[in-house]
Amino acid sequence: MKTVQEKEQATIEVNGQKHITGAEALLECLIEEGVDTIFGYPGGAIMPVYDKLMDYEDRLKHILTRHEQGAAHAAQAYAMVTGRPGICFATSGPGATNLVTGIANAFLDSVPVVFITAQVVSSLIGTDAFQETDIIGVSMPITKWNCQVKKSHEIPDTIAKAFYIAKSGRPGPVLIDITKDAQLEKLNFKYKKCDYIRSYNPHIPLHTKAIESAAIMINHAERPLILAGHGVLISGAEDELKAFAEKTGIPVASTLLGLSGFPSSHRLFTGMLGMHGNYGPNLLTNEADLIIAIGMRFDDRVTGNLKKYAKKATIIHIEIDEAEINKNVVVDVEINNDAKEALKYLIPLVKENSFEKWIREFRICDKTEYEKVIKPETIPEKGEIKMGEVVSRISEITKGEAIIVTDVGQNQMVAARYYKFNHPNSLVTSGGMGTMGFGLPAGLGAKIGRPDKQVITFVGDGGIQMTIQELGTIFQYNVPVKIIILNNNFLGMVRQWQDMFFDKRYASTELVNPDFVMISKAYSIPAKKVSKREDLNSSLQEMLASEGPYLLDIAIEKEGNVFPMVEPGASVSEIRLTY
Amino acid sequence: MKQEFTISLFTEDHIGILGQITIILTRRQINIDSITASESAVTGVQLLTIVVSTTDEMIQKVARQMEKLVDVMKVFVHSSDQIIYQEIALFKISTKGLMSGNVIDHIVRDHHARILEVSPEYIVLEKTGHKTEITELLAQLEPYGVLQFARSGRVAITKQVKELNSYLKEMDEANRFKTEPTLN
Numbered sequence: 001m002k003t004v005q006e007k008e009q010a011t012i013e014v015n016g017q018k019h020i021t022g023a024e025a026l027l028e029c030l031i032e033e034g035v036d037t038i039f040g041y042p043g044g045a046i047m048p049v050y051d052k053l054m055d056y057e058d059r060l061k062h063i064l065t066r067h068e069q070g071a072a073h074a075a076q077a078y079a080m081v082t083g084r085p086g087i088c089f090a091t092s093g094p095g096a097t098n099l100v101t102g103i104a105n106a107f108l109d110s111v112p113v114v115f116i117t118a119q120v121v122s123s124l125i126g127t128d129a130f131q132e133t134d135i136i137g138v139s140m141p142i143t144k145w146n147c148q149v150k151k152s153h154e155i156p157d158t159i160a161k162a163f164y165i166a167k168s169g170r171p172g173p174v175l176i177d178i179t180k181d182a183q184l185e186k187l188n189f190k191y192k193k194c195d196y197i198r199s200y201n202p203h204i205p206l207h208t209k210a211i212e213s214a215a216i217m218i219n220h221a222e223r224p225l226i227l228a229g230h231g232v233l234i235s236g237a238e239d240e241l242k243a244f245a246e247k248t249g250i251p252v253a254s255t256l257l258g259l260s261g262f263p264s265s266h267r268l269f270t271g272m273l274g275m276h277g278n279y280g281p282n283l284l285t286n287e288a289d290l291i292i293a294i295g296m297r298f299d300d301r302v303t304g305n306l307k308k309y310a311k312k313a314t315i316i317h318i319e320i321d322e323a324e325i326n327k328n329v330v331v332d333v334e335i336n337n338d339a340k341e342a343l344k345y346l347i348p349l350v351k352e353n354s355f356e357k358w359i360r361e362f363r364i365c366d367k368t369e370y371e372k373v374i375k376p377e378t379i380p381e382k383g384e385i386k387m388g389e390v391v392s393r394i395s396e397i398t399k400g401e402a403i404i405v406t407d408v409g410q411n412q413m414v415a416a417r418y419y420k421f422n423h424p425n426s427l428v429t430s431g432g433m434g435t436m437g438f439g440l441p442a443g444l445g446a447k448i449g450r451p452d453k454q455v456i457t458f459v460g461d462g463g464i465q466m467t468i469q470e471l472g473t474i475f476q477y478n479v480p481v482k483i484i485i486l487n488n489n490f491l492g493m494v495r496q497w498q499d500m501f502f503d504k505r506y507a508s509t510e511l512v513n514p515d516f517v518m519i520s521k522a523y524s525i526p527a528k529k530v531s532k533r534e535d536l537n538s539s540l541q542e543m544l545a546s547e548g549p550y551l552l553d554i555a556i557e558k559e560g561n562v563f564p565m566v567e568p569g570a571s572v573s574e575i576r577l578t579y
Numbered sequence: 580m581k582q583e584f585t586i587s588l589f590t591e592d593h594i595g596i597l598g599q600i601t602i603i604l605t606r607r608q609i610n611i612d613s614i615t616a617s618e619s620a621v622t623g624v625q626l627l628t629i630v631v632s633t634t635d636e637m638i639q640k641v642a643r644q645m646e647k648l649v650d651v652m653k654v655f656v657h658s659s660d661q662i663i664y665q666e667i668a669l670f671k672i673s674t675k676g677l678m679s680g681n682v683i684d685h686i687v688r689d690h691h692a693r694i695l696e697v698s699p700e701y702i703v704l705e706k707t708g709h710k711t712e713i714t715e716l717l718a719q720l721e722p723y724g725v726l727q728f729a730r731s732g733r734v735a736i737t738k739q740v741k742e743l744n745s746y747l748k749e750m751d752e753a754n755r756f757k758t759e760p761t762l763n
């Protein structure tokens with residue numbers, strides 16, 4: 001066997017170009033793109049790449065998850081907290097198809113992840129060879145772009161293109177499928193980053209006319225409202241949004257994925273939009289005379305019944321993806337631009353203003369919501385522990401400085417509602433897809449991306465069991481993520497709908513659960529069960545003070561419901577505080 | 580109200596591009612009336628011409644979704660009065676039926692069709708025109724025994740003056756003013 005040094009010497013350089021295999025070229029490309037972490041899972045077709053990874057251990061850290069879906073979610077969370085593309089490897093066939101949920105999740109939430117799948121040798125493609133699936137066909141509608149590589153010399157340009165596409169414009173996942181023979185074949189390696197594709201132009205010149213007319217409308221509005229989406233965070237427009245809101249005095253509401261793009265404690269912040277969002281911004285959307293939507297896509301969970309949505313408002317839509325403009329809501333001013341660039345141009349054009357009377361309406365709503373929902377949910381005096389209470393305590397103890405990761409369901413809505421975010425990109429959640437099983441692997445990916453931050457992941461007792469094997473990854477790499485199971489022994493969110501809309505017929509939503517503390521301990525992850533209110537605070541403190549990973553299994557009121565709620569089919573102004 | 584639209588897509592010659600485009604129509608439950616693919620006037624650029632019927636509102640949405648595809652350069656949507664278009668049809672008819680009297684001469688002349696081949700068993704006619712004209716001819720030929728019939732997809736040229744090349748140039752220029760993509 002050759003040693004690593006001998007192998008390195010074997011890579012001869014010709015005219016400044018290294019003569020290396022496709023597998024090595026792939027890893028060199030990743031290094032050129034600034035990658036240092038890869039999430040993945042090996043298998044037959046991708047073995048040449050994994051073999052070479054051993055020679056790159058000093059520069060590329062590979063995290064072996066326990067399932068490819070976990071690798072995909074971890075890579076996405078890594079991208080969301082670092083702002084750099086996540087990287088995910090999988091083998092052909094089942095490895096590739098196991099990624100599908102993760103790819104679709106990243107696609108719907110516009111997160112740049114570069115997926116590398118291996119493919120059987122090119123001569124076997126199309127023959128239903130062992131572990132051959134048409135992952136290009138399968139992933140076509142859920143990737144921003146995908147491409148199969150059958151020749152090693154195509155690897156550098158294709159990878160360069162993949163990174164450029166994933167990061168630019170409205171970001172999204174890309175998938176490169178590399179045949180095993182292309183991984184083994186040698187090439188003369190030379191890398192050039194991609195910054196231009198003829199058919200793809202993410203750099204849209206500023207629509208100055210449209211922005212100027214928007215400014216006039218803003219300067220004449222009486223009840224304006226800003227709706228801030230994920231696009232604010234993606235374009236890095238948090239400062240511009242703050243400057244714009246402060247100068248104009250316009251209140252700001254946020255979508256789920258837009259949370260943390262504007263400080264939760266800011267006097268102009270009115271809360272979250274949508275089905276389980278706050279009372280004020282939902283109700284008053286239908287009272288606004290001007291809506292300035294920034295980097296968001298009017299998802300049905302945000303708009304409720306479209307026929308009764310924002311009928312009194314003129315709508316200005318700043319959005320980088322032209323296909324999202326006029327898709328769900330017909331708007332009056334289209335500004336098809338990057339949020340940051342558009343706001344930069346807009347700010348000097350708007351006048352200083354304040355809308356105290358209008359903002360007071362939000363505060364009145366806040367008070368109602370506080371009395372009817374928030375207070376009983378976050379500071380209950382008796383009964384079992386409530387989800388909102390746990391999130392509130394975490395918010396207070398961490399002072400809004402942590403990165404919050406969630407799974408899907410009630411735990412997600414409550415975490416989004418009751419954590420007070422101070423910093424951009426501090427919420428990692430599955431918005432568009434609502435993928436149960438996202439929380440645990442995403443927590444792992446987020447902590448690896450931001451080891452300097454306290455990372456806390458909230459999961460339901462249902463959702464954690466979809467990807468619970470990732471405790472193994474957390475154990476193996478000793479990733480100090482804090483895991484809180486909000487355990488109600490139910491598929492809570494579905495049970496809530498059964499409660500409200502299906503005559504309380506709890507069809508297949510009750511769970512008989514394992515002992516999560518024992519499971520955690522089997523992975524050597526310290527864990528504790530909490531059932532009493534008086535133990536809650538000290539247990540949370542103990543968990544947050546611990547060095548390594550930690551799991552808290554908190555017994556939550558079994559049949560708690562999340563409110564407020566805009567029921568399916570209802571208008572945002574029909575938002576209910578109780579039922 | 581549904582109406583007929585011709586979508587002209589200029590794309591890179593990327594494998595799978597047709598699939599990406601048809602998925603967009605499938606998701607919105609839009610049937611493809613006809614489709615043709617060929618090289619365009621610009622080397623390396625493919626031209627796809629797709630005819631669909633849908634609403635004005637929906638065609639705008641799908642066109643934007645198509646244009647968003649990385650390998651699609653430019654999408655044009657036209658109603659039928661904004662383009663010059665043709666389809667071509669071939670008819671194989673039994674000789675026996677058609678040769679009696681002067682029928683064949685009349686039909687060919689009246690419909691501006693062309694005879695491509697004559698054999699004792701069959702005659703092959705060609706007709707270029709709009710779909711309605713082709714269907715009319717088909718109806719007229721039916722009594723004589725149509726053995727085979729095939730109609731092409733639409734090929735279309737726009738009446739507008741601005742050509743793809745100038746769009747490509749604009750895109751190039753826009754790129755020169757670009758800033759590095761920021762991601763936070």
Ligand SMILES: Cc1ncc(C[n+]2csc(CCOP(=O)(O)OP(=O)(O)O)c2C)c(N)n1
Binds near residue numbers: 436
């Ligand atoms: C993969 C997947 N399957 C099914 C669903 C539908 N679903 C949404 S919320 C939910 C219940 C989640 O229960 P649990 O994880 O216990 O969390 P809770 O709502 O109780 O906080 C289900 C089944 C989903 N979102 N994702």
